[in-house]
Amino acid sequence: MKIGPVRENRPAGIVLRDLGKHFPGAPLPAVAGVTIDIREGEFVCVVGASGCGKSTVLRMVAGFESATAGDVLVDGEPVTGPGPDRGVVFQDYGLFPWLTVRENVAYGPRQARLPRSFVAARTAEAVEAVGLTRVAGSFPHQLSGGMQQRVAIARVLANKPAVLLMDEPFGALDALTRSDMQHELRRIHRDAGVTVVFVTHSIEEAVYLADRVVVMAGGSAHGNAGHVREIVDVDLEGDRDPTSPEFNAIERRIDALVHAGNAAVA
Numbered sequence: 643m644k645i646g647p648v649r650e651n652r653p654a655g656i657v658l659r660d661l662g663k664h665f666p667g668a669p670l671p672a673v674a675g676v677t678i679d680i681r682e683g684e685f686v687c688v689v690g691a692s693g694c695g696k697s698t699v700l701r702m703v704a705g706f707e708s709a710t711a712g713d714v715l716v717d718g719e720p721v722t723g724p725g726p727d728r729g730v731v732f733q734d735y736g737l738f739p740w741l742t743v744r745e746n747v748a749y750g751p752r753q754a755r756l757p758r759s760f761v762a763a764r765t766a767e768a769v770e771a772v773g774l775t776r777v778a779g780s781f782p783h784q785l786s787g788g789m790q791q792r793v794a795i796a797r798v799l800a801n802k803p804a805v806l807l808m809d810e811p812f813g814a815l816d817a818l819t820r821s822d823m824q825h826e827l828r829r830i831h832r833d834a835g836v837t838v839v840f841v842t843h844s845i846e847e848a849v850y851l852a853d854r855v856v857v858m859a860g861g862s863a864h865g866n867a868g869h870v871r872e873i874v875d876v877d878l879e880g881d882r883d884p885t886s887p888e889f890n891a892i893e894r895r896i897d898a899l900v901h902a903g904n905a906a907v908a
């Protein structure tokens with residue numbers, strides 16, 4: 643189902659320019675000097691050891707944290723707070739337990755005071771996009787973890803975001819469900835016309851999903867601010883096979899970058 647007049651979303655570019663965050667009272671900035679230019683419609687994963695500032699960067703793009711240095715621009719506009727152009731999905735699904743799947747997904751469009759017929763159409767489209775039409779009348783507790791995470795994604799898609807920000811969204815899922823969700827997310831990214839920034843601890847997940855992988859390093863455990871160590875292009879054609887030598891070569895390269903320098907502080 644396509645919705646003519648209200649289908650206004652298009653993917654946005656994201657510019658991080660010398661971005662930094664120094665939490666009050668902390669001896670060091672959590673992150674510093676983060677410069678990344680993300681293209682419209684690109685899928686970028688962010689990896690790195692615990693504490694290097696991945697979530698902090700994502701939260702600054704979401705507008706949940708303000709930057710203490712540098713800028714975040716989304717579609718050329720400085721981010722000054724959260725907004726409906728940026729949908730955020732966390733590991734915990736954050737669904738309203740007293741609402742059905744359909745009502746959870748309709749929540750955003752209703753808040754935006756769209757006409758009823760648009761709310762219904764957007765909701766149906768988003769529910770269909772994540773393959774939950776059959777269970778649209780169910781409540782979250784009646785669904786598996788993977789299905790609940792689909793609802794969380796549909797809820798964000800119903801707002802027609804230009805950017806999808808995901809922080810370890812599949813971290814709590816079992817391995818099989820996780821790989822199903824990765825596959826689905828690649829399809830959703832292709833179909834929905836969004837730019838995706840996805841934080842993960844799994845290098846395999848990053849190589850499976852991303853056009854580029856941002857490798858972060860540092861953090862207070864290392865006596866410095868979290869920063870970008872390198873940005874790696876994932877130049878794999880077509881369907882990605884995690885068992886292929888090309889896939890493994892990129893995985894090994896990123897793994898080496900993630901772990902480089904850590905031995906010195908162990």
Ligand SMILES: Nc1ncnc2c1ncn2[C@@H]1O[C@H](COP(=O)(O)OP(=O)(O)OP(=O)(O)O)[C@@H](O)[C@H]1O
Nearest residue numbers: 665668672691692693694695696697698699861862
């Ligand atoms: N609200 C906050 N107040 C103070 N310090 C914070 C706050 N949020 C994060 N930090 C600190 O900032 C640093 C980076 O944290 P962040 O959660 O961004 O790292 P991360 O790479 O996402 O870690 P993980 O992989 O463990 O989730 C850490 O030292 C953390 O303690």
